[in-house]
Amino acid sequence: MPKIYVDRVVDDLYILRIDDDEVRYFEALWSIPEGVTYNSYVLLTNEGAVVFDSWKHVYADLFVDTLKNIVDLRDIKYIVVHHMEPDHSGAIPRLLQEAGKEPVVLGHPIAKNLFISFYGFEPKFRVVKDLEELVVGGKKLRFIYIPWLHWPDTIATYLEDLGVVLTCDAFGGYGTPKSLYDDSDSVVEEFLPLARKYLANIVGHYREHIVKNIEKLLGLGIEIKIVAPAHGLVWIRNPRTIIDYYYKLGKAEPENRKILVIYGSMYGFLEKAVNIAVEELVNKGFKVKIYRFTDREQPHISDILGDAIDSNAIVLGISTYDGDIFPVIRYVVQLLIDKINADKPILIINNYGWGKLQEDKLNNLFKTSKFKIVDVVYVNGLPQENDVEKIKQNIEKLVNTIPKHD
Ligand SMILES: Cc1cc2nc3c(=O)[nH]c(=O)nc-3n(C[C@H](O)[C@H](O)[C@H](O)COP(=O)(O)O)c2cc1C
Ligand SMILES: [Fe+2]
Ligand SMILES: [Fe+2]
Structure with missing residues (x-):
């Protein structure tokens, strides 16, 4: 039975994390004895809930059951698809089936096409533009295109009131850390080499887009208090650690004398x-x-x-x-x-x-x-x-x- 965590990250934002210790070859290619996590997030507002990403399809039932503990599924107003790769979108069809009235799926135009081609039906899909804002229950969401991290469809969401950026694959890593957060040096030290391995395997081909997108994100002048990726740790204590590490690796900068x-x-x-x-x-x-x-x-x-x-x-x-x-x-x-x-x-x-x-x-x-x-x-x-x-x-x-x- 895979391990599941549910926790309040900050205010009304919750994380739902599952540790996939059954996967041996990520993308049927990369050996990962260390496993991987899928992190979904839910924002509760007085106008309904917003779900960000989900889990891999094999955990669809578990995802929906876990989500029910936090929110009445009928209260879900939006589901944000940051990236259509099935390790994140896999449980969304099941969630749409279960949610009474149909929530609106938000995402990149390419994500819409991918949704239809992967799952064979068209949900109520609303395409979002780069830097578009949406206010839900008084909470401001800003969608930021971060193409090629890891597919052309990838977007991030900035929750302005909380200073949280939800980044999907970007700033993620392999492994199933014993903490949800970067709350100790040892957990960070163990995770960084797994973030490096993940980055090299998964987004390495699009290295220059790591650099471009980080420059774009930082250039927006937004205050980033928390980085919340869809794999691995959530960065609260020091979000710059993972941003700076990704930036350095995006440039393939070497470690001293290695x-x-x-x-x-x-x-x-x-x-x-x-x-x-x-x-x-x-x-x-x-x-x-x-x-x-x-x-x-x-x-x-x-x-x-x-x-x-x-x-x-x-x-x-x-x-x-x-x-x-x-x-x-x-x-x-x-x-x-x-x-x-x-x-x-x-x-x-x-x-x-x-x-x-x-x-x-x-x-x-x-x-x-x-x-x-x-x-x-x-x-x-x-x-x-x-x-x-x-x-x-x-x-x-x-x-x-x-x-x-x-
Ligand atoms: C299956 C096999 C194929 C080989 N093919 C070649 C070859 O085409 N040309 C060559 O010069 N040596 C060939 N060799 C010899 C090896 O390249 C050579 O013995 C070398 O020293 C092997 O070093 P190693 O045992 O550390 O791999 C082959 C050896 C084996 C076992
Ligand atoms: Fe991906
Ligand atoms: Fe992923």
Whole structure:
């Protein structure tokens, strides 16, 4: 039975959170042993209630039952759909079925079309414009388009009287934190790497929109006291923590001295060469994060992307396999380009038996990428004395090409 929380966030605003610990692969793609939450919110007013988003469809009955504890469903006036991805809109058809008189669904024009195509009927849908205001029971709601966080339909709602911004996927993260709020340092410390992983996996492809939308939000000059996303923590104690972190990651700014090492080694030859590089990096005072694909372990690619976005540089170990790039590493690189695509230097170490990796294979793979290949070091089987030298020299070259950040 998944854990459910209901709490009053502030005044007449309530959160309904469910911890999905059954999901293994978010979007049927990303391994998340840490689980994820779906957060819906309800604002009570003397003119009726406003529901913001819902839960994934598998929890539709639970959602409606939980909501009944806070509000008489007949009193729901509006349902705001911030984003039509079914992890948030999934329980809305069930809610509409149960609510006596039909509430009006509010959302982006694209959300309206998506609603009809996903759920096969047209609800009473009212399209909202960017920055449109709506007063319900004396409470002012302002809708703000935040496109591509994470789909083109995504909007946020600013509750002016409460200083709350409801942001759906934006500022969200994986995990099922033991608190609803950012009320302790430990809960924040545990959550931030999961927010980074989520951002890299889910909105990484639209990185520049994170930056643009945060600038838009802050440029409105509104007072943001609380950030209330649809995944993970609600930020009350220090909302700037998550806003600033998202902004930094949107720019793929690196953590101080962090270098990512990724390799796949079938029988350990490439691993020996990579270890020389790692040792050299450690000696130079870098913090090295290593992901290895071997016959004993397979890391989650979802985690690799999370660690790539704030790295200074990447060392990529590739064995030649059937005349080509070791398959899982090719897949990792494709996702790195798809999701992170940042101006970060990459050193490639190729280990081969009878044929070096041909340059065109690498050039084809990286042709749409902002990553910069600093060099390729070729090692034939077991690394020899001169390979050690070559690797050390190339590590020097790699760290010298790390772009300077203020
Ligand atoms: C299934 C398989 C396919 C391979 N294909 C090639 C190849 O096409 N060209 C080549 O030079 N070496 C090939 N090799 C040899 C490896 O690239 C070489 O042994 C290298 O040292 C492997 O390092 P690793 O064991 O750390 O992965 C292949 C090895 C295996 C096991
Ligand atoms: Fe989404
Ligand atoms: Fe989501």
